[in-house]
Amino acid sequence: MSDKHPAKWGLTPQEMATLPTVFSPDLLSGQRFLVTGGSQGMGKAMVFLLARLGAKVMICGRTEEKLARTKSEVKELLGADISYRAMSIRDTDQVDALLDATFEEFGGLDTLVNNAGGQFPQDAIDFTRKGWAAVIDLNLNGTWWMMQGAAQRWRDRGEGGHIVSNVAHVERGMPQAAHTCAARAGVIYLTRTVATEWAPLGIRVNCVAPGAIATEGLSQYPPEATRRLGNVNPMRRMGSGWDVAEGVVYLSAPSGNFITGEILTIDGGMRMWGTVWPAGVPEHFQV
Numbered sequence: 001m002s003d004k005h006p007a008k009w010g011l012t013p014q015e016m017a018t019l020p021t022v023f024s025p026d027l028l029s030g031q032r033f034l035v036t037g038g039s040q041g042m043g044k045a046m047v048f049l050l051a052r053l054g055a056k057v058m059i060c061g062r063t064e065e066k067l068a069r070t071k072s073e074v075k076e077l078l079g080a081d082i083s084y085r086a087m088s089i090r091d092t093d094q095v096d097a098l099l100d101a102t103f104e105e106f107g108g109l110d111t112l113v114n115n116a117g118g119q120f121p122q123d124a125i126d127f128t129r130k131g132w133a134a135v136i137d138l139n140l141n142g143t144w145w146m147m148q149g150a151a152q153r154w155r156d157r158g159e160g161g162h163i164v165s166n167v168a169h170v171e172r173g174m175p176q177a178a179h180t181c182a183a184r185a186g187v188i189y190l191t192r193t194v195a196t197e198w199a200p201l202g203i204r205v206n207c208v209a210p211g212a213i214a215t216e217g218l219s220q221y222p223p224e225a226t227r228r229l230g231n232v233n234p235m236r237r238m239g240s241g242w243d244v245a246e247g248v249v250y251l252s253a254p255s256g257n258f259i260t261g262e263i264l265t266i267d268g269g270m271r272m273w274g275t276v277w278p279a280g281v282p283e284h285f286q287v
């Protein structure tokens with residue numbers, strides 16, 4: 001992937017339908033997945049991969065049009081049927097309705113993928129209370145409502161399950177994204193805690209932590225910032241939604257059966273070298 005600023009970010013449906021995968025075609029046959037934010041970006045790559053591997057998939061997002069488009073593309077290119085529901089993970093009533101609808105339609109759920117999220121770039125010193133609250137509500141609270149709601153249903157039905165949440169590489173902090181960094185750290189430590197609490201229930205809980213990934217979501221960021229994203233890790237390129245989708249499958253398939261409380265970092269080495277400045281590099285740090 002080049003580090004140039006493309007006219008359109010992300011993978012095409014045709015690419016997601018044909019990209020090579022290390023997994024065998026029937027790996028997830030009969031497995032039931034719920035992917036939040038499955039209508040674009042990494043979530044959509046997960047949906048295509050899961051459908052290609054035989055899984056039943058429910059997706060959600062706020063925009064019905066994008067969900068319907070994803071459903072028809074999956075049908076047209078893979079011949080598979082997926083389900084969707086327009087909702088916001090920030091609304092607890094809508095979270096309950098989504099989980100109830102999914103368990104009812106599929107007769108249960110095997111893996112919840114918490115992928116929906118986002119933020120805006122800003123220096124922390126300038127955050128408004130409303131802006132801080134919006135990012136925490138989406139990335140920490142919304143993710144938690146989904147985690148807890150799924151776990152309660154599994155417990156009440158006497159069934160186990162798996163949760164994988166898409167967070168971000170936050171070990172070194174993330175300048176101009178302190179709100180999301182705080183929220184993602186919260187999800188990481190929820191994961192590490194409930195992985196223990198919920199082990200007796202047969203529920204595994206993991207995260208994937210991406211670095212800079214080329215998705216449609218990047219169109220919300222200024223070109224002067226995204227132009228640098230191919231240079232924020234030692235590999236000096238961005239990852240793709242497919243890289244993250246394969247990580248989610250690895251944790252969710254039998255390959256992940258003895259993995260819980262884990263954070264699978266998929267960042268091209270950004271933990272070691274490179275800093276994302278989503279609003280642009282301040283003068284002090286320019287070389």
Ligand SMILES: CCCCC/C=C/C(=O)SCCNC(=O)CCNC(=O)[C@H](O)C(C)(C)COP(=O)(O)OP(=O)(O)OC[C@H]1O[C@@H](n2cnc3c(N)ncnc32)[C@H](O)[C@@H]1OP(=O)(O)O
Nearest residue numbers: 117118119120122128130131134135177217218220276278
């Ligand atoms: C951080 C860099 C990591 C590396 C690159 C990562 C990239 C990605 O993660 S891309 C994929 C994710 N997609 C996005 O991040 C884009 C989507 N972003 C959002 O949806 C918003 O940022 C959201 C989280 C705030 C959504 O909440 P919503 O309820 O829709 O928020 P509002 O638009 O109503 O705004 C509420 C409040 O938030 C403040 N605010 C929003 N945008 C900005 C901004 N661009 N700059 C500064 N402040 C912002 C503001 O206080 C808003 O209140 P009002 O001013 O009264 O509207």
Ligand SMILES: NC(=O)C1=CN([C@@H]2O[C@H](COP(=O)(O)OP(=O)(O)OC[C@H]3O[C@@H](n4cnc5c(N)ncnc54)[C@H](OP(=O)(O)O)[C@@H]3O)[C@@H](O)[C@H]2O)C=CC1
Nearest residue numbers: 037039041042061062063088089116117118168213215217
């Ligand atoms: N791209 C990157 O480099 C990185 C991304 N991440 C994180 O990974 C996740 C996926 O990223 P990416 O694919 O780039 O994101 P995108 O912005 O491309 O996609 C986000 C998806 O989430 C949905 N969504 C957003 N808000 C809500 C909500 N309140 N309720 C339900 N669905 C919602 C969107 O649909 P709709 O707008 O219709 O609701 C969309 O389907 C996000 O959490 C992101 O912040 C982490 C590190 C790096």
